[in-house]
Amino acid sequence: MTARYGIGVIGGGLVGVCCALALRRDGHEVTLIEPKGVGSGASFGNAGLMSSGGCVPIGMPGMIWKVPAMLRKADGPLVIRWRYAPRIAPWLLRLLAASRPARVEQISIALASLLEAAQAAYRRLLSDEDYDALIARRGLLFPYRSEASFERAAPSRALRARRGVEFQVLGRSELQRMQPALGGKQAMGVYFPEARHTVDPQGLARHLATSFTREKGETLTAAVDAIEIERNGRPCVSMGETRRRFDKIVVAAGAWSRRLAGMCGTRVPLDTERGYHAMLPDPEVEVRVPMISGDHSVAVTPMSGGLRISGTVEFAGLSAPPDYRCAERLVGIAERLLPGLNAKGAQYWMGFRPSLPDSMPVIGPAPRNHNVLYAFGHGHLGVTYAAITGQLIADCAAERRTAVDLGPFSAARF
Ligand SMILES: Cc1cc2nc3c(=O)[nH]c(=O)nc-3n(C[C@H](O)[C@H](O)[C@H](O)COP(=O)(O)OP(=O)(O)OC[C@H]3O[C@@H](n4cnc5c(N)ncnc54)[C@H](O)[C@@H]3O)c2cc1C
Known part of the structure; x- marks a missing residue:
C-alpha cells in the first residue's frame, strides 16, 4: 500500500493544479498554495496548444x-x-x-518520452465529458x-x-x-x-482545481515567502505569519520557482x-x-x-x-x-x-532531499506537459517506478 503524506504544492498554475489533483487521488493530504487565484499566471494567457510535435528545443543547431x-x-x-x-x-x-547537435538529439528524445504519455495523463485527470468540452x-x-x-x-x-x-x-x-x-x-x-488544443486555458486549470476541492483537497490563498528544511529533512513553509510543516512539498511556482528552489538548496538557471x-x-x-x-x-x-x-x-x-x-x-x-x-x-x-536554457522542465526530487519535489520550467510547453508532470510527481511521492525516465529532467543536470 502507498504511504499517505501531508504534501504542500506551491503554485496554482496548470502544473501545480495537475500535481495537486494527482497527489490527492493517491490519497495524500494535499494543500495547494496560490496567492493570486488558480490559473492566473502563464496558465491564463497561453496559446492553449497541446503540441504533438513538442520535442524540438528552442536552441536548435545554428x-x-x-x-x-x-x-x-x-x-x-x-x-x-x-x-x-x-x-x-x-x-x-x-x-x-544546449544547441549542439548531439545535445539536441538527447533533449528531443527526453521530451518525446513526456509527449508520448501527455494526452493519456489528461484523460486520467478529466472525465471523458470534461475532456471533450475543454480539449x-x-x-x-x-x-x-x-x-x-x-x-x-x-x-x-x-x-x-x-x-x-x-x-x-x-x-x-x-x-x-x-x-x-x-x-x-x-x-x-x-x-x-x-495535436490538440484547449479552448479555455484558465478554464482547464480551474476545472481541475474544482475537482481537487471536491475531492477534499485544501487550497490556501497565500504566497510562500520562505522554505526551511528541518533537521529531519521535512520542509516547513512560511506564508507571512503562518508556518506549515509538511512531509513533502512540490515547488510548482512557474517562473517564480528559482528563488523557492534556492531555499531548498538547489540552484537552477531558471x-x-x-x-x-x-x-x-x-x-x-x-x-x-x-x-x-x-x-x-x-x-x-x-x-x-x-x-x-x-x-x-x-x-x-x-x-x-x-x-x-x-x-x-x-x-x-x-x-x-x-x-x-x-x-x-x-x-x-x-x-x-x-x-530553462535546455528547453526541458525540472521534474522529480531535489538532488539531496526526496521530501522536496520539483515541477517547474516547462517553458513553451507547460500546457502540453502539465498532466504528465502531475502523474510523475505523484509517482515520485509514492516512490513508485515512474512511467518516464526522470534522469534527464533532474535539477542535478545544472
Ligand atoms: C504567450 C504564451 C503562449 C504559450 N503557449 C503555449 C502553448 O500553446 N502550449 C503550451 O504547452 N504551453 C504554452 N505556453 C507555456 C505555458 O503557458 C507555461 O509553460 C505553463 O502555463 C506554466 O505553468 P506553471 O503552472 O508552471 O506556471 P504558471 O501558470 O505561471 O503558474 C505559477 C503559479 O505560481 C504562483 N506563485 C508564484 N510565486 C509563488 C509563491 N511564492 N507561493 C505560492 N505560489 C506562487 C503564481 O501566482 C502562479 O499562479 C505559453 C506561454 C505563453 C506566455
Whole structure:
C-alpha cells in the first residue's frame, strides 16, 4: 500500500493544479498554495496548444546565427530589453551549449518520452465529458509564406520525424482546403493531426482545481515567502505569519520557482521568456485549425472567448512592466496572415514562460532531499506537459517506478 503524506504544492498554475489533483487521488493530504487565484499566471494567457510535435528545443543547431536578424526585424519574434541583457547573458550561453547537435538529439528524445504519455495523463485527470468540452482535437497547422521558409524549417521536421511524430506536408491548394481563412496566400503547410488544443486555458486549470476541492483537497490563498528544511529533512513553509510543516512539498511556482528552489538548496538557471497575446472577441474569420505561422512563430488559436493571437519571446525579467506594442505587432502579423480579420476590441496580456536554457522542465526530487519535489520550467510547453508532470510527481511521492525516465529532467543536470 502507498504511504499517505501531508504534501504542500506551491503554485496554482496548470502544473501545480495537475500535481495537486494527482497527489490527492493517491490519497495524500494535499494543500495547494496560490496567492493570486488558480490559473492566473502563464496558465491564463497561453496559446492553449497541446503540441504533438513538442520535442524540438528552442536552441536548435545554428540558431545563434539567426539571432541578430531576429532582433533587427521590427516585428520579429525576439526582444531583449537591453537593461536585462547582462542578467540573461549566462542563460543565453547555456542555451547555446544546449544547441549542439548531439545535445539536441538527447533533449528531443527526453521530451518525446513526456509527449508520448501527455494526452493519456489528461484523460486520467478529466472525465471523458470534461475532456471533450475543454480539449479539441483539430490538429495543428504551420503555414509557410514561401518554399524557402518551408525549407528553413527542415531541421525541425527531420528531428520530429526521427522521434516518430506524425505530420503531413501540404501544397498550396491542400492548405487552402484545410484553412480557407488563409486566403490562398501561403505557399506550403505542415499539418500535425495528433495535436490538440484547449479552448479555455484558465478554464482547464480551474476545472481541475474544482475537482481537487471536491475531492477534499485544501487550497490556501497565500504566497510562500520562505522554505526551511528541518533537521529531519521535512520542509516547513512560511506564508507571512503562518508556518506549515509538511512531509513533502512540490515547488510548482512557474517562473517564480528559482528563488523557492534556492531555499531548498538547489540552484537552477531558471529565467523567463515573457510572451504576449491579443484576444479578439469577434474575429469575423473562421479559423478551423489552430496554427503557428512558420515565418513569424505567431500562434492563432480558436478559443471559446474568441481568437487568441500569441507569441513573442521577450527577455526582461519578472519585474519590468509589459510592453503591449509586442501584442500589437502580433495582431499586425495575424492581419496579414488572415485577410478580413477583425481586431476590434482586442484585449492584450503578457505572461511569464518559466524557461530553462535546455528547453526541458525540472521534474522529480531535489538532488539531496526526496521530501522536496520539483515541477517547474516547462517553458513553451507547460500546457502540453502539465498532466504528465502531475502523474510523475505523484509517482515520485509514492516512490513508485515512474512511467518516464526522470534522469534527464533532474535539477542535478545544472
Ligand atoms: C504567450 C504564451 C503562449 C504559450 N503557449 C503555449 C502553448 O500553446 N502550449 C503550451 O504547452 N504551453 C504554452 N505556453 C507555456 C505555458 O503557458 C507555461 O509553460 C505553463 O502555463 C506554466 O505553468 P506553471 O503552472 O508552471 O506556471 P504558471 O501558470 O505561471 O503558474 C505559477 C503559479 O505560481 C504562483 N506563485 C508564484 N510565486 C509563488 C509563491 N511564492 N507561493 C505560492 N505560489 C506562487 C503564481 O501566482 C502562479 O499562479 C505559453 C506561454 C505563453 C506566455
